[in-house]
Amino acid sequence: MMTISDAGNDLEAARSAFYHRLKDRNMSALWTVLHDLVPRAPRRDQMAASWAYADIRRTLMEAGELITAKEAERRALILENPAWPGESRITPTLYAAIQLVLPGDVAPAHRHTQSALRFVLEGSGAFTAVNGERTFMERGDFVITPNWAWHDHGNDSDVPMIWLDGLDIPLVSFMNVGFSEPGEADRQAVTKPAQDAPARFGSGLLPVDYEASAYSTSPIFNYPYARSRAALEQLRVADVYDACHGIKQKYVHPATGDFAMPTIATFLQLLPRDFDTHPYRSTDSTVFVVVEGRGHSMIGDQRFDWGPMICLCCPPGQR
Amino acid sequence: MMTISDAGNDLEAARSAFYHRLKDRNMSALWTVLHDLVPRAPRRDQMAASWAYADIRRTLMEAGELITAKEAERRALILENPAWPGESRITPTLYAAIQLVLPGDVAPAHRHTQSALRFVLEGSGAFTAVNGERTFMERGDFVITPNWAWHDHGNDSDVPMIWLDGLDIPLVSFMNVGFSEPGEADRQAVTKPAQDAPARFGSGLLPVDYEASAYSTSPIFNYPYARSRAALEQLRVADVYDACHGIKQKYVHPATGDFAMPTIATFLQLLPRDFDTHPYRSTDSTVFVVVEGRGHSMIGDQRFDWGPMICLCCPPGQR
Amino acid sequence: MMTISDAGNDLEAARSAFYHRLKDRNMSALWTVLHDLVPRAPRRDQMAASWAYADIRRTLMEAGELITAKEAERRALILENPAWPGESRITPTLYAAIQLVLPGDVAPAHRHTQSALRFVLEGSGAFTAVNGERTFMERGDFVITPNWAWHDHGNDSDVPMIWLDGLDIPLVSFMNVGFSEPGEADRQAVTKPAQDAPARFGSGLLPVDYEASAYSTSPIFNYPYARSRAALEQLRVADVYDACHGIKQKYVHPATGDFAMPTIATFLQLLPRDFDTHPYRSTDSTVFVVVEGRGHSMIGDQRFDWGPMICLCCPPGQR
Amino acid sequence: MMTISDAGNDLEAARSAFYHRLKDRNMSALWTVLHDLVPRAPRRDQMAASWAYADIRRTLMEAGELITAKEAERRALILENPAWPGESRITPTLYAAIQLVLPGDVAPAHRHTQSALRFVLEGSGAFTAVNGERTFMERGDFVITPNWAWHDHGNDSDVPMIWLDGLDIPLVSFMNVGFSEPGEADRQAVTKPAQDAPARFGSGLLPVDYEASAYSTSPIFNYPYARSRAALEQLRVADVYDACHGIKQKYVHPATGDFAMPTIATFLQLLPRDFDTHPYRSTDSTVFVVVEGRGHSMIGDQRFDWGPMICLCCPPGQR
Ligand SMILES: [Fe+2]
Ligand SMILES: [Fe+2]
Numbered sequence A, B, C, D: 001m002m003t004i005s006d007a008g009n010d011l012e013a014a015r016s017a018f019y020h021r022l023k024d025r026n027m028s029a030l031w032t033v034l035h036d037l038v039p040r041a042p043r044r045d046q047m048a049a050s051w052a053y054a055d056i057r058r059t060l061m062e063a064g065e066l067i068t069a070k071e072a073e074r075r076a077l078i079l080e081n082p083a084w085p086g087e088s089r090i091t092p093t094l095y096a097a098i099q100l101v102l103p104g105d106v107a108p109a110h111r112h113t114q115s116a117l118r119f120v121l122e123g124s125g126a127f128t129a130v131n132g133e134r135t136f137m138e139r140g141d142f143v144i145t146p147n148w149a150w151h152d153h154g155n156d157s158d159v160p161m162i163w164l165d166g167l168d169i170p171l172v173s174f175m176n177v178g179f180s181e182p183g184e185a186d187r188q189a190v191t192k193p194a195q196d197a198p199a200r201f202g203s204g205l206l207p208v209d210y211e212a213s214a215y216s217t218s219p220i221f222n223y224p225y226a227r228s229r230a231a232l233e234q235l236r237v238a239d240v241y242d243a244c245h246g247i248k249q250k251y252v253h254p255a256t257g258d259f260a261m262p263t264i265a266t267f268l269q270l271l272p273r274d275f276d277t278h279p280y281r282s283t284d285s286t287v288f289v290v291v292e293g294r295g296h297s298m299i300g301d302q303r304f305d306w307g308p309m310i311c312l313c314c315p316p317g318q319r
């Protein structure tokens, strides 16, 4: 059985010398950092914040004057959690940005291990191509470019398109498993008719020999707002709402029922008029984008008023 | 080490006496039945057969004169595999029948451990109610009444409705796990708006807290033909076909990607014009219903010509 | 809207004529058989029965004098449910038999789509070979020969070995998917050292790249009684028992946690001394084999006393 | 269509001003950081390193003189990747430390959302208690304390015990989901007999009503070295080795076949004498602990010689 010297000062000095020696051996003493490593509760550094769409739009249009889509590869402005300026993170694991694709723009083909989603804020008729198929995008559409899938965007319409990009960049960076590759041409070859994926995977049917692997991304890469919105409207009529969430549906992989993307959970939520939700909290942090209507959220003691196309990030906390 | 008497006759007599004694002990000798129990290959007793829709329809209308839907509980004519008359089986595990629901008919509410499907052959606007929700049916719709779910049918339209019923009755009978219960009223209470299930489960979204159990039946209980047909038409355009199956999609459970029903695999298949399939064989037996078009199938040496609404059963064999 | 003639006799005659005509068209009227096809509750024809081991053994030894293992292919006596003589079924889906392998016997290699289990009642040191590996068997061992796996048995010990065979023969017959093939030689080649499977799959570890397919059979093909019994003894000490089952553990597939065999659920159960179980019922029927101890079961109103190696079959009912 | 001013300097100035304004709006320009966020390949900053056991042991014994287990809560020295001093990480996602539990020590009960493993390097008979059950530990044993499970350690033997701690601390910190709670007493109540978990879950059997949830930790919390080592020895005899891995088995959850822990993949690996492995690379980084034997590894151009109880961390690279 060990005994520890009572001579406080000597002990402190001995410990201090010991800690120094540890460094040279690529070691450190757990007990000096234990409560940082294994805290009683998560840190509260993350902040809530919102970005008004009018501001976002004006700033984006300035960007449109300053850089071409092709030069930028992707002309996007990153939304940063105010707690972590310069870290390109809106939550611990997520990156969010607003991308502008002007008429005639080409966002050239590339692929990467990061998974990406788009949520369309404005515009009509620009396209995203994935795996040889183009999908034409409308406001509110939720579009996926799965990890390691070739993708490019173009806008052959005559109006700007603006969308929210969501990626798992911080998570992939943390794991240090980021790989990427530029395409050989700006635009990938189109090998499938438009609407092939929704017909093949999104109509209650699946190819007879189709098998999804675990953790795979949905083969449906556009969940159109018109269809999702109609489904929520139907549930609004059914008139049974969750106290905290109102009507909240998750976007799912048609062959697993799991979330549509392995690293980012996505939802479409409808709060009926005059519906007040109960407060709740969660270890998830969330990025909200308002599509229609007006209202406000309480996050802790902060009030956030919102209207169409506002972006709001919410740390683990109260609402 | 045993030795067996060479005296053939004595041995035969001894064996025969032994077999007799076994019976009294609720035993029998494996070696006398081994090759029946563990055959080299499946029996070939099952037969291919087809039922012309004109005949089916005429016979059904006669039935409509002879018995009310309510008296019959379900006014349906069973299609029997010609190999097994009186056994109410079209394949080893499946029951198939053609049901007639006349305007004003009520097929009263009941439930049972057997799973049932309907495939609509004629009519428009009759309904099936499942779990408090009514779905109105059109030609080609695939409708499910899951095991132990209350269901009733009614026809408030002004035309007869005729559909194919498919059930796992032979399988449930074999397992001896059939239970059933009549409803308290002919029609169950309607507690949900029409189109609730497709909005909740069939639009690429699922309720945020929904979890399917293993071997469960799809919560979507009507896969409308209009939507399924449009999906197959889209795949026809894509112009890549399976040599044996043309375009063959399976109806799936939206939260598992598994077959829509646990005991009956269901598909919708499109053979492009002038497409000749390669022969194939399978241990499954199959019931085909033709919705559109004309053609023929070779099953072994037999030729079956088909046109709209013909029903065809195919044993394990060649096509 | 149809109306049905009130003329009772005429109606009966018309219906009768109609039923006759149906037969020629390979049809029948559902309403004449509905309550057989969809009964209110399962049939009660299946019976409980027991086979005393002394009787089984004496009869088997007679069989040993009357036929060689090789001539019989498998020298086994089928236990038949008294409700269904000549049907080689002990429950609706299961076949059970008692097999004798005498010193020097060879039960030649074959394979079949039926899944088989052995539960050893007497003897020590006979072997079963599966997929190139031999396992040597002791009393109480639970041994599996998966569907379509080559298997042969031999007894190079100097005592007879007797085991219970359990197979899914009735189920496979019902599905009509029975295939079998004799081996090229009586004994398959031994390509792996004994105890390879338990080391590879049964020690809390799995090969780094191993993946089980759905509905697969456990790659562990001998669950030795010594080990299973010790586990149950340990749970007996823990002293928390299920009211209906005492201590009941299921044999599992090491890579799925599912039952060890896809078509037959197997368990090892220990009833502590003086433990009285609550009655229960189930839609399963069960075959019990007693390994140690004495007791009795009530099945409905019938009492069955049991001791070592008795075999008991229990229909869906009370205990 | 936008056009970009040719006036290079003006453009640069305009861009620079724009980037400044972005900061005030919690934004930044993607194209200025794109190649850091989405790199062509992972960073190469992580380093390989080894810690000799003699050094580790001497340093630990010094720690034993400087602090009590109770004061330290856990008396452990963290192994830090030389690339990231002060970050308590040996790989991007993992924490590793060497813990000393002296005779009489009490490492008091607590619980936390981090998952922990122990791999015993020296000693015999100290215990870890998890969920009311104590397991007594020997050299080479792999012991798990699942996330949010109460655990405490004690050493009632008369020799020091030293083990490697592996935790997912960096991952949990990154996600910011760390919670912890101290126990009410130093030692949790013992409510189960020793060896209950291996009997209940680790003997090829599972409780009849047991169901594992997804991402759950194995209920077996000690995988004893004696058993695992014997299994690998058996596979060594079988004499079929993987070119890159020799014999490599993963520790698994008995009810899912998945890795024993949801966030840390663990293996036991045997390289037969004189076996040279092929080089391989992986996006995983790995911590190796040598239990028996001597050899060396090439990691990139660096050679690491190893013998018993050396700890070696390997970045994504060549071996
Ligand atoms: Fe991208
Ligand atoms: Fe029914």
Ligand SMILES: [Fe+2]
Pocket: C110, C112, C116, C151
């Ligand atoms: Fe066999």
Ligand SMILES: [Fe+2]
Pocket: D110, D111, D112, D116, D151
């Ligand atoms: Fe801990």
